[in-house]
Amino acid sequence: MDVLWLIPLLLVPLLMWSSGTFVFYFKKCFYVGWMMVLALLAIPLCMLKSGGRDVENMRIIRVLVRHVKYFLGLRFDVSGWEHLQTEGPYVIISNHQSSLDVLGLMEILPDRCTMIAKKELVYAGTVGLICWLGGIVFINRKKTSDAKSVMAEAAQTMLDQQIRLWVFPEGTRNQKEDLLPFKKGAFHLAVQAQVPIIPVVFSSYRNFYLRKEKRFNSGTVRLRILPKIETKGMTSDDISSLCDKSFDLMQAAFRERLRLQTHEQRAVEGAEHSPRSRLLFPPTSPSETCLPRPPVPLPAPPPLLSPRFPIAWPCHEISSCLVDAWSGRPLARPVSAVCPDPHCACSSSSTCTTTSSTSTSSSAALQAVSGMTDGRIDACCSSCMTEGSGHHQFLLCFLPF
Ligand SMILES: CCCCCCCCCCCCCCC(=O)SCCNC(=O)CCNC(=O)[C@H](O)C(C)(C)COP(=O)(O)OP(=O)(O)OC[C@H]1O[C@@H](n2cnc3c(N)ncnc32)[C@H](O)[C@@H]1OP(=O)(O)O
Numbered sequence: 001m002d003v004l005w006l007i008p009l010l011l012v013p014l015l016m017w018s019s020g021t022f023v024f025y026f027k028k029c030f031y032v033g034w035m036m037v038l039a040l041l042a043i044p045l046c047m048l049k050s051g052g053r054d055v056e057n058m059r060i061i062r063v064l065v066r067h068v069k070y071f072l073g074l075r076f077d078v079s080g081w082e083h084l085q086t087e088g089p090y091v092i093i094s095n096h097q098s099s100l101d102v103l104g105l106m107e108i109l110p111d112r113c114t115m116i117a118k119k120e121l122v123y124a125g126t127v128g129l130i131c132w133l134g135g136i137v138f139i140n141r142k143k144t145s146d147a148k149s150v151m152a153e154a155a156q157t158m159l160d161q162q163i164r165l166w167v168f169p170e171g172t173r174n175q176k177e178d179l180l181p182f183k184k185g186a187f188h189l190a191v192q193a194q195v196p197i198i199p200v201v202f203s204s205y206r207n208f209y210l211r212k213e214k215r216f217n218s219g220t221v222r223l224r225i226l227p228k229i230e231t232k233g234m235t236s237d238d239i240s241s242l243c244d245k246s247f248d249l250m251q252a253a254f255r256e257r258l259r260l261q262t263h264e265q266r267a268v269e270g271a272e273h274s275p276r277s278r279l280l281f282p283p284t285s286p287s288e289t290c291l292p293r294p295p296v297p298l299p300a301p302p303p304l305l306s307p308r309f310p311i312a313w314p315c316h317e318i319s320s321c322l323v324d325a326w327s328g329r330p331l332a333r334p335v336s337a338v339c340p341d342p343h344c345a346c347s348s349s350s351t352c353t354t355t356s357s358t359s360t361s362s363s364a365a366l367q368a369v370s371g372m373t374d375g376r377i378d379a380c381c382s383s384c385m386t387e388g389s390g391h392h393q394f395l396l397c398f399l400p401f
């Protein structure tokens with residue numbers, strides 16, 4: 001009888017280990033439950049700090065939410081921080097896949113920034129109350145005229161109180177492999193207030209979170225903050241083109257990342273099916289911005305590295321390269337080199353992927369760099385890296401014969 005309580009204690013880890021569906025529900029319930037608890041904790045803190053509804057309460061909410069990702073096995077990889085360094089009010093727009101977006105949002109949420117949300121959220125228990133305390137602007141999506149006047153008021157408040165607003169212009173959650181057409185409210189808002197728009201693109205969650213298939217694994221979300229779009233001097237006549245421009249920019253970034261994700265996923269699936277498959281796992285967090293190729297020679301190799309692999313990356317990068325699926329041992333040596341591809345003066349990582357891994361020019365460049373002759377370049381990682389020197393580099397995988 002005494003040991004009966006042990007059963008659920010053992011059952012949970014067992015089910016977590018054996019059933020993906022159980023993990024899905026467990027994590028979802030944990031997420032909702034824990035957010036409710038955190039909100040309960042945040043309510044008195046916000047009341048003490050501001051005495052009521054105030055955008056400054058978002059600071060408290062941001063701090064409280066930031067650790068939740070660790071419980072869910074999520075990582076956020078942010079690029080383009082510099083674009084958020086903009087003074088004064090602005091409108092942030094981002095794609096919207098799930099309530100998990102809140103975690104990414106809180107990773108980069110600037111000061112004095114709150115959101116536009118559907119009015120139903122205010123009834124979500126403690127979460128609803130904390131949303132209200134955080135100054136979230138609630139709109140009735142079913143009554144466009146009401147929503148429009150609330151947003152017009154918000155435009156004025158943004159200016160009067162120097163507030164930034166985060167809008168999900170898709171207007172609803174969307175797990176498709178593309179963005180939904182944008183609603184116009186965010187663009188009216190920005191034009192009415194004459195403030196810039198900062199687009200933020202969340203990478204697709206499909207490699208770790210699938211609602212229909214009931215899968216919720218660990219994974220990395222890439223958040224890409226794009227350069228701001230100015231609206232000064234624009235009028236309501238410009239709304240459609242502003243909306244189209246923002247959509248096109250975000251869709252291009254989303255699709256580009258999706259292509260890379262597909263590439264990575266195929267590589268992982270290949271590894272699972274072949275004992276000695278040679279796979280390429282792009283490094284986890286390289287800078288995504290490549291500088292133009294410098295007209296200067298390669299940087300001098302750092303000291304204390306193997307003379308055979310003079311510009312080898314540190315150990316953790318080896319796992320980004322070719323790995324034996326059974327033993328986990330690296331099959332290839334990662335070596336960085338200035339990309340030999342003449343087209344690689346790129347502004348985005350998609351251009352980098354065009355470099356053929358086994359091209360003679362790559363081989364020649366690698367051999368020139370490392371003096372290695374008894375092997376071949378097996379693959380070229382799909383992301384660009386920018387060294388401290390400003391050199392645009394690639395991670396090449398050298399496979400010894
Ligand atoms: C400690 C624990 C704490 C936990 C805390 C967690 C806190 C985090 C909370 C995170 C919140 C996340 C919430 C996410 C959501 O709720 S998403 C859903 C709500 N958001 C939206 O709907 C996005 C904004 N929607 C819009 O902007 C729409 O445009 C809307 C105003 C609602 C109107 O919608 P609709 O009619 O369906 O579409 P259109 O865009 O086509 O508009 C119709 C015509 O109206 C014109 N229009 C739109 N807005 C305006 C305006 N402000 N002023 C003037 N005219 C406007 C638009 O141009 C269309 O006309 P035309 O076709 O151009 O002639």
Ligand SMILES: CCCCCCCC/C=C\CCCCCCCC(=O)OC[C@@H](O)COP(=O)(O)O
Pocket residue numbers: 031032033035036096098099100102118121123124125127171172173174
């Ligand atoms: C007693 C009430 C119980 C309510 C329980 C629900 C509480 C939710 C709790 C925790 C999640 C925390 C994050 C909340 C933010 C959710 C924002 C969100 O994602 O809203 C969806 C909305 O954008 C679009 O809605 P639809 O896709 O159109 O539908």
